[in-house]
Amino acid sequence: MLELKNLVFEVPNGEGGTKRIIDDLSLTIGDDRFTVITGPNGGGKSTLAKLIMGIEQPTSGQILFDGQDVTNLSITARAKLGIGYGFQQPARFKGMKVKKLLDIAAGRKLPMLACNEYLSKVGLCSASYLTREVDKSLSGGEVKRIEIATILARDPKLAIYDEPEAGIDLWSFDRLTETFRDIHAARDGRSIVIISHQERIIQLADEIVLLRDGKVVDTGTPEQLMPQLGFRLTSPGGCPLSSPTELHLTEIPTTC
Amino acid sequence: MTVDLSPIDESLLAEIAGLHGMPKGAFNIRRDGQLVERHNSAFIEISTKTDVPGIDIHIAPGTKGETVYIPVIVTQSGLKDVVYNTFYIGEDCDVKIVAGCGIHNSSHEASEHDGIHSFYLGKNSRVSYVEKHYGEGEGTGERILNPTTNVYMEEGSYCEMEMVQLRGVTSTVRDTNAELAAGSKLVLVEKLLTHDKQTAVSNMKIELKGDDSSVQVISRSVAQDDSVQVFNPLVIGEAACRGHVQCDAIIMGNAKVKAIPGIEAASEDALLVHEAAIGKIAGDQIVKLMTLGLTEEEAEKEILDDFLS
Ligand SMILES: Nc1ncnc2c1ncn2[C@@H]1O[C@H](COP(=O)(O)OP(=O)(O)OP(=O)(O)O)[C@@H](O)[C@H]1O
Ligand SMILES: [Mg+2]
Numbered sequence: 171m172l173e174l175k176n177l178v179f180e181v182p183n184g185e186g187g188t189k190r191i192i193d194d195l196s197l198t199i200g201d202d203r204f205t206v207i208t209g210p211n212g213g214g215k216s217t218l219a220k221l222i223m224g225i226e227q228p229t230s231g232q233i234l235f236d237g238q239d240v241t242n243l244s245i246t247a248r249a250k251l252g253i254g255y256g257f258q259q260p261a262r263f264k265g266m267k268v269k270k271l272l273d274i275a276a277g278r279k280l281p282m283l284a285c286n287e288y289l290s291k292v293g294l295c296s297a298s299y300l301t302r303e304v305d306k307s308l309s310g311g312e313v314k315r316i317e318i319a320t321i322l323a324r325d326p327k328l329a330i331y332d333e334p335e336a337g338i339d340l341w342s343f344d345r346l347t348e349t350f351r352d353i354h355a356a357r358d359g360r361s362i363v364i365i366s367h368q369e370r371i372i373q374l375a376d377e378i379v380l381l382r383d384g385k386v387v388d389t390g391t392p393e394q395l396m397p398q399l400g401f402r403l404t405s406p407g408g409c410p411l412s413s414p415t416e417l418h419l420t421e422i423p424t425t426c
Numbered sequence: 427m428t429v430d431l432s433p434i435d436e437s438l439l440a441e442i443a444g445l446h447g448m449p450k451g452a453f454n455i456r457r458d459g460q461l462v463e464r465h466n467s468a469f470i471e472i473s474t475k476t477d478v479p480g481i482d483i484h485i486a487p488g489t490k491g492e493t494v495y496i497p498v499i500v501t502q503s504g505l506k507d508v509v510y511n512t513f514y515i516g517e518d519c520d521v522k523i524v525a526g527c528g529i530h531n532s533s534h535e536a537s538e539h540d541g542i543h544s545f546y547l548g549k550n551s552r553v554s555y556v557e558k559h560y561g562e563g564e565g566t567g568e569r570i571l572n573p574t575t576n577v578y579m580e581e582g583s584y585c586e587m588e589m590v591q592l593r594g595v596t597s598t599v600r601d602t603n604a605e606l607a608a609g610s611k612l613v614l615v616e617k618l619l620t621h622d623k624q625t626a627v628s629n630m631k632i633e634l635k636g637d638d639s640s641v642q643v644i645s646r647s648v649a650q651d652d653s654v655q656v657f658n659p660l661v662i663g664e665a666a667c668r669g670h671v672q673c674d675a676i677i678m679g680n681a682k683v684k685a686i687p688g689i690e691a692a693s694e695d696a697l698l699v700h701e702a703a704i705g706k707i708a709g710d711q712i713v714k715l716m717t718l719g720l721t722e723e724e725a726e727k728e729i730l731d732d733f734l735s
Binding site: 223225246249250260266275320 | 710715719721734
């Protein structure tokens with residue numbers, strides 16, 4: 171179980187003050203739960219995930235994992251306790267093979283068969299990927315899926331996936347939702363948190379958390395929240411422009 | 427076996443040439459400026475030069491699938507060993523050459539080995555060359571390696587060279603020169619790791635003289651502590667040729683790396699590209715591996731190992 175208590179994360183705003191990215195946020199994620207965090211761009215979803223993983227340090231507040239206070243633990247220590255995070259923008263490594271990255275993730279040398287299975291779970295259906303380097307020769311969708319495969323190989327007790335659908339084609343996406351559904355169906359004490367904007371993933375959730383301006387503005391089941399997220403409607407397309415616009419042209423720098 | 431190799435000799439040979447005991451086929455092992463053991467094969471003949479120290483290696487036309495070993499070890503301090511090794515590779519060969527120099531210096535005096543290697547590749551021959559440089563020893567004496575590599579490639583020949591220096595070499599100046607005739611291709615891979623106060627300079631001059639000749643230079647290096655590296659690759663295109671130089675360096679601590687790219691196109695059909703990137707280990711790489719349970723030091727080690735693999 172993960173408990174976030176009054177979490178605050180502030181960054182300097184460049185004018186001597188601070189900007190609050192996560193604003194006094196409290197949230198509990200139980201075992202065996204499939205939680206989807208959604209909300210507008212810039213709402214603080216990735217920041218929240220990084221705070222949980224230990225990549226960012228909160229300004230104040232507390233993070234408990236299975237009752238243990240992990241607020242001041244390193245990334246490595248949290249990883250060892252069973253927290254995992256699939257990055258929104260995965261890192262690339264010159265010279266490192268996909269196979270090696272999966273081995274590191276699993277913490278042991280994996281048999282080829284197991285590697286192929288992880289890859290096929292993210293729709294990478296060719297063993298030839300294992301000997302490819304995780305460098306810029308891989309396409310965006312390929313690195314993204316390899317990133318997800320590393321979390322599958324790691325098999326953490328709490329897995330956070332940050333927009334796993336981003337940049338992924340429809341076929342791989344189908345395979346991926348199936349994979350998430352399978353993990354969830356196993357109900358073996360693992361929790362999945364997925365940061366997503368995708369209706370098909372949101373539908374799978376036990377609980378949806380709506381995050382805006384660094385705050386949890388609503389939580390509920392898909393039935394409760396889907397209508398309010400607007401998925402019920404056929405998408406209106408684009409956003410309504412307020413008129414007159416609230417932009418002040420003088421505030422837009424013209425030097426860049 | 428008549429030859430007497432000490433445990434230090436054996437471990438140096440294993441490090442630089444992957445050798446455990448004497449190899450099969452043609453080889454020449456040199457220690458402290460002296461010949462230790464030599465063996466010819468049916469198609470490969472090694473003979474001692476008469477004018478300067480060193481050997482001539484003649485590989486008969488059409489020789490395929492053979493490997494020649496010519497490792498050098500230096501275990502005596504205060505020794506400056508200069509050696510000229512010249513390879514004459516006939517037409518239509520396909521061979522592998524394993525060179526390398528290991529220095530074990532346990533005194534305060536400098537040990538130096540300067541190997542001047544020349545390769546004449548006959549038409550349509552393929553050569554794969556591996557050279558490892560390595561230094562060790564508890565002494566404060568400098569371990570100096572200044573290799574010169576000259577490659578002359580005839581039409582349609584192909585040469586791939588991997589030159590590696592990982593650890594232990596106090597100072598190195600590497601000079602690599604190549605001339606390529608029509609349709610020949612050279613792939614040069616250089617891997618370098620320097621640490622403490624070591625210095626490394628790598629100069630390259632590659633002349634693409636024939637149409638459809640091409641060169642690919644891949645340099646990967648890691649500079650740690652207070653070490654300094656300078657790269658000076660120059661590619662000259664005199665025909666309808668292609669050249670690609672890629673220098674990638676990771677700097678750590680107070681180390682400095684300087685890459686001075688040089689490309690000269692003397693033909694309007696020459697296509698030459700130079701890419702250089704110097705920087706720290708990307709933070710996102712370390713963080714990713716830490717989220718997979720590695721410590722920061724472990725993550726750094728994995729990243730460097732694979733970068734130089
Ligand atoms: N270290 C930082 N310094 C300054 N601003 C930051 C920092 N980290 C995050 N932010 C800002 O915090 C806000 C939240 O960012 P975050 O990446 O968490 O959003 P998100 O909800 O994941 O958005 P998206 O849906 O686009 O991925 C953004 O406005 C971002 O610019
Ligand atoms: Mg995000």
